[in-house]
């Protein structure tokens with residue numbers, strides 16, 4: 001591991017000033033991803049600016065009935081928060097479906113959004129990888145890609161984004177707030193992650209040196225009837241091979257409102273807008289849930305070893321929405 005400097009920030013402007021736009025410095029949240037990557041040499045920062053003591057560890061109601069979640073709120077505190085559990089249950093479930101209790105106690109909201117892909121070639125510094133070393137190639141396309149992307153990928157990178165939390169935030173139209181030396185800014189989650197294209201190393205639309213300060217959830221009535229479903233290769237403590245965040249409002253057997261986002265199938269949490277459009281005003285039954293999933297997955301471009309994800313996601317959508325429809329009519 002490269003030797004590095006360490007500083008602790010106590011206020012937002014101080015944190016941004018300490019980072020000083022230095023390309024060799026990184027903010028440190030819980031360190032549960034960054035420090036692992038430093039140990040393997042994927043990340044080699046000269047300096048860390050620890051942000052865990054910033055006054056961003058609160059979850060507060062917004063004036064319009066939504067929630068503002070600070071960037072240093074731990075995953076454990078987010079999942080346990082009564083307002084989150086009541087009004088956005090899929091978010092609490094998504095967070096609890098990730099990592100382990102110990103990791104969730106350390107991991108922060110800001111760090112979760114910026115965690116890096118779990119593609120094995122990315123983590124192996126002896127391997128080529130366009131995301132880690134632009135222009136070096138993507139061995140996953142012809143190699144090991146059974147858990148890689150089926151939606152929105154390119155020949156340059158087929159990695160998936162690993163965050164469970166991000167999938168629920170995508171379904172609920174969250175906005176990410178940040179601070180730079182030039183002042184504050186905001187990005188809807190839908191625009192936060194950049195399309196892969198030819199530049200998989202450019203992952204987000206955050207300006208250089210930006211500190212994430214929080215995430216805002218708008219009031220979304222349908223979110224109260226929501227679920228996160230995650231499929232993984234072992235029962236716990238594993239990343240998803242496919243997941244959905246779903247919310248459903250049904251009236252007289254017809255879909256009145258719906259939210260659907262997919263995880264572990266794209267380089268970013270994937271909002272399934274085509275499926276949502278297909279469902280609005282349709283009968284809330286398994287046949288229409290399957291048709292909506294098929295409409296979304298018609299865009300899928302699976303590789304030889306990850307085509308199973310198309311069926312997996314279809315089944316997840318049908319099961320998740322059927323469960324919600326049943327509860328909505330109880």
Ligand SMILES: Cc1cc2nc3c(=O)[nH]c(=O)nc-3n(C[C@H](O)[C@H](O)[C@H](O)COP(=O)(O)OP(=O)(O)OC[C@H]3O[C@@H](n4cnc5c(N)ncnc54)[C@H](O)[C@@H]3O)c2cc1C
Nearest residue numbers: 029030031032033034098099108110111112114163164212
């Ligand atoms: C064994 C294991 C299993 C896991 N399983 C899952 C899982 O199933 N699902 C899941 O979603 N996650 C899982 N995780 C990932 C875990 O959730 C992330 O490591 C964690 O969320 C990252 O948060 P952190 O605060 O520790 O980030 P850090 O490691 O501190 O930072 C990650 C990145 O974010 C940047 N950063 C941190 N905070 C800020 C900020 N406020 N502003 C700007 N940049 C910032 C850092 O510079 C770094 O680049 C797992 C991790 C491990 C180690």
Ligand code: SF4
Nearest residue numbers: 119129138157158159
């Ligand atoms: S899929 Fe992306 S992260 Fe994985 S090797 Fe290819 S370029 Fe690198």
